[in-house]
Amino acid sequence: MRAIIVIPLLFLQIFFVKAQTSLKEINLKNGEFDVGFEHYLIIDSTRTYQIENDFNNKLVYRPIPVSIWYPATMDNKNSKQLTVLDYLEVLKEEEESKKLPNELLLDWFPDLGGETPQSRTHLSEKVNALSNATFLEGKFPVVVYAPSYQASSIENFALFEYLASNGFVVISSPSRGTSTRWLEGGTTKDVETQSRDVEFLLKEIHKYENIDFDRIALMGFSFGGLSNAITVMKNKKIDALISLDGTERYNYAVLENSPYFDLDSFNVPYIHFAQKDIPEEVMTNDKIPAELNYKFQLYDSLKYNDAYSYKLHDLTHSHFGSIGVLFAYRDKRQDKSDVKIMASYKLLSEYTLQFLNATLKNKENAKEFIEKSPDENGISETLVSKKMKKAHPREFKFLDFNNLALHQDYRDLVSLYQKTMAKYPTLKLEEGMLNSLGLRLSFNAGKMEQGINVFLLAVHIYPNSANLYDSLALAYLYNKDNKNAIINYKKSLELNPENQNAINTLKKLEE
Known part of the structure; x- marks a missing residue:
């Protein structure tokens, strides 16, 4: 996850220690299905794009890399269990550095935190996804994911695998600028570009006969949450929206400036997970407005949907993604221990699954779970706190x-x-x-x-x-x-x- 330039001081941190985590210690329990993974490239011929690392100023039709996770049947002859390094090969391709030697990978991309023994160990970690796995027969609900600012389609791979193992398809493409891989700085134009990429994926899912097109959720992290808020206002076929510390909480003005902004059209179940309160020391030193700890104008303005707002007290912003949990440096002024970070990321994933089971699969036990307080679900409110509001009756026209x-x-x-x-x-x-x-x-x-x-x-x-x-x-x-x-x-x-x-x-x- 890259820091959002429109509010540059919000996530500016002084890092002191490197993460010591592992996928095994996150301990997400798989569901009943094997998980297949595929990555490929599609072309949007309605837009042009420049691949900067080709150094030729040539315009091409917009390339949209696609990553998809799905319930699968393993082919014992051809299926291969992937590693974290396999996912980072995708990162290299999306960042237009696919010829970069793997030896330089950790130092090349800032999100990976540099070359350390801990980071090097992550590369060989086995993940749950399989290559060359057959799509399981049946019709599965789909989650279309929008990454954080300038980030990869695979930034939350552990969460995606967890959802796919529980009977969901997850499809994602990278966050990139309108004309090149660089965004302008979190502008309304950037929002619209990412929203159009999400809409392109909404079209792409129709190529899959195993996806249920009547059960669609959007999910986004950081800037992706902001873009998805606009997409929901434009598209009436979305059934639910999940925001992982989405920027719609921090930069409502960008949302309002969109020509598609229409709160009356924001009428699907919505869940927002927010980072912990930023400590006063950090807010003072980094000149962060105090209101960012409590102000949430979009949530307060919503009328016609059930809305849920959770605050995870052991997570800072970068830890809402798998890459951040595994690789990001820790800020000793505010970050919790790695044990607490991994436990909270697991909790975030479990809440996400419950919300999707309630909204896309209509499971009664999941509906009960999301309606209850954390304490009623046996979860300490020192870990997470919740507020919610039910939809107002809407005038039927x-x-x-x-x-x-x-x-x-x-x-x-x-x-x-x-x-x-x-x-x-x-x-x-x-x-x-x-x-x-x-x-x-x-x-x-x-x-x-x-x-x-x-x-x-x-x-x-x-x-x-x-x-x-x-x-x-x-x-x-x-x-x-x-x-x-x-x-x-x-x-x-x-x-x-x-x-x-x-x-x-x-x-x-x-x-």
């Missing part, structure tokens, strides 16, 4: 009803209307909007029956509307159902004897 009607192909609309009115008694379906919808469907090839159904609902709600009966008659006439056309033109005339269109059409039909 014509468009919302239309979405329900569309979902059932505009059938049984009177019954749907009655059920909806019982739940949302203030709903008002305007006569003119029903008339327009009915006409559009009636004269749309293959939608005649649906259009007539809309008109039947309309005359049920507005039985004294001559205009609606006239439109219903026209729909029947266009469908060559002259009998029902005559019946409804006559009904229109009963309500409005001066309806000249009904008079003229009936005369022709009865000749």
Whole structure:
């Protein structure tokens, strides 16, 4: 994770000691599935990009490296258990330094903290993922991940493996700038670029027959959380949002400046995990605003979704990713012990799984878990504290009803209307909007029956509307159902004897 330039002092730390951690000591217990991993490159031909390390100023179509973790079946002949070094080979490719000798790797990338015996040991650590593993049969929910500022798709590989072993697909691409690998500094433009990359992955998942496209969550770390907040406001197909110390908490102004900013559209279950309170010494020395420990404008502004805010009291910002837990230096002024950091990262992963089980798999025990306080779940509040708020009832409008009607192909609309009115008694379906919808469907090839159904609902709600009966008659006439056309033109005339269109059409039909 790279420090966010827009608030450069927030994560500026003086490091003194190197981490002494291991994947084994994090001790994430795998679920029931083997985990497959694949990394490949796709191209977005709608955008151009310059690979700086080619040193030729040539523009190419935007390359989007993709990493995907999935429930798998191991092929005993071809599958290979991967190591941390295999993941860092991905990092080299994404950072456009794939020819870099592995001997220089730890010193080359700042996120890896430099060459030390501890870091060198990590490279050979076995991970849970397998190469050349077959996608398990079935339909699995998917988590689309947006990394932190200028970071790799694999930055949270331990969490991704844990989720895949529990029946989720995780897909990720690196965080990179609009025209080159460099972002501008956490600008609204950077947010939109990363959001578009996430949307490209939302398109990419449709290539996989084992992914359930009706169960999609977004997850992001740091700057990725900010970008995902905008993506949720743009995309109505997202079912849940997870933010790992997302920057939407620290830099709400960038969010507000987006042309897509719309709090009313932010209506999916949302969980935000925040870093520990920054000590006064650090805030004073590094000139960090005190309000960053308590202010959370997005959370406070949300109305129409269930929202959960957790504070992990043993984690600082960089420890919300696997790479940070394993490699990042520790700041003696504020970082906890490695044992506490690993335990809290495990806790973060377990909470994430529970939230996904509740929102994407509809598991009752997971729903109960996320509703309870940490203490009620047997977790000390010295480790994590929680606040939450439930969604406010949202005004149900014509468009919302239309979405329900569309979902059932505009059938049984009177019954749907009655059920909806019982739940949302203030709903008002305007006569003119029903008339327009009915006409559009009636004269749309293959939608005649649906259009007539809309008109039947309309005359049920507005039985004294001559205009609606006239439109219903026209729909029947266009469908060559002259009998029902005559019946409804006559009904229109009963309500409005001066309806000249009904008079003229009936005369022709009865000749």
